[in-house]
Amino acid sequence: MQDVSSLVAQAREGRPRAVARLISLVEGASPQLREVMEALAPLTGNAYVVGLTGSPGVGKSTSTSALVTAYRKAGKRVGVLAVDPSSPFSGGALLGDRVRMSEHASDPGVYIRSMATRGHLGGLAWAAPQAIRVLDAAGCDVILVETVGVGQSEVEIASQADTSVVLLAPGMGDGIQAAKAGILEIGDVYVVNKADRDGADATARELNHMLGLGESRGPGDWRPPIVKTVAARGEGIDEVVEALEKHRAWMEEHGVLTERRLARASQEIETIAVTALRRRIGDLHGDRRLSALAERIVAGELDPYRAADSLVEGVTEG
Structure with missing residues (x-):
């Protein structure tokens, strides 16, 4: 594990190796990514x-x-x-x-x-x-x-x-x-x-x-x-x-720069949230909840939209 605060300080000094390491953490979706983004936010x-x-x-x-x-x-x-x-x-x-x-x-x-x-x-x-x-x-x-x-x-x-x-x-x-x-x-x-x-x-x-x-x-x-x-x-x-x-x-x-940056931030939040949800839904493969919903659709007891709503509710509550 790398010391994120030290890497950020070195990147601020313009050291290319530190910048490279930070971007590598981003590209590799490192477990330290949240810590990196938190440290960078005010800068x-x-x-x-x-x-x-x-x-x-x-x-x-x-x-x-x-x-x-x-x-x-x-x-x-x-x-x-x-x-x-x-x-x-x-x-x-x-x-x-x-x-x-x-x-x-x-x-x-x-x-x-x-x-x-x-x-x-x-x-x-x-x-x-x-x-x-x-x-x-x-x-x-x-x-x-x-x-x-x-x-x-x-x-x-x-x-x-x-x-x-x-x-x-x-x-x-x-x-x-x-x-x-x-x-x-x-x-x-x-x-x-x-x-x-x-x-x-x-x-x-x-x-x-x-x-x-x-x-x-x-x-x-x-x-x-x-x-x-x-x-x-x-x-x-x-x-x-x-x-x-x-x-x-x-x-x-004309305030357009702020508008664009707000839209960019909104899209980024949405992408991160959707990625997290997709990962959690992916973890359900083989899970009994997903199989049960599929069985009800095949039996004609449930339509796929209501089944999807039920799945999303279960994932977001879990």
Whole structure:
């Protein structure tokens, strides 16, 4: 068993090994997880969480790396959670993102962590909210969460981030894909990367047109900007940072930032509660109560909804 208070103190000092251990406790659903979260609670709420999503091949990792460079130039400590597909062999994260961001590996002001989705359908690891909290408590000013680009599941980033960035690239049919996946509804900032390619202007125009369709924004509402970048050369990245800062200022002015963080906390509570209930119900397999209810359904004495209500009451009272 590790001394949680000591680990938290070391993480606050910016020691990457302590941060790594805390996130490992989170990922492994350690018995010490409650103690970790209790210790971190008063230390959080300062980091600005930016989610980056988009189809595979649009340059998410390159863009993330370029944003890290820009924020470090501004003197900010940066945390990166690169949420990768789970390896079918080990269940661990594939480290392609880390390889691309290796230029920041020796910078003590940057912490990079790859996390496996472990089959979780939202593209985000189930442990991502707690990992974000670890990086927040460890003194990161900005946390970049880069998600797996896998179609409709990309929308889950909106529930984890203060600001969601949607990346597209010309020549990939991304406009249609974006409309299909529903990510037009979650983006706060849109980035057309690889803007040195043919079709970049057309992609930006198409995106602008789609964002305008059915738009019901009032005069003071946020209108997502579209920024063109060539992330591999760092072009347009300062404009992305400027757009992010403008969105953050707008959210703070209109109370949206607090609303989003409250919604995030509510969802996290619900997820933890549902997981606990599911575990307790799972423990009933082979239990006489479950078998008795099943027998009554088969005999036509009880419908499955009333049986489920009875089971939930028994589990929550127990």
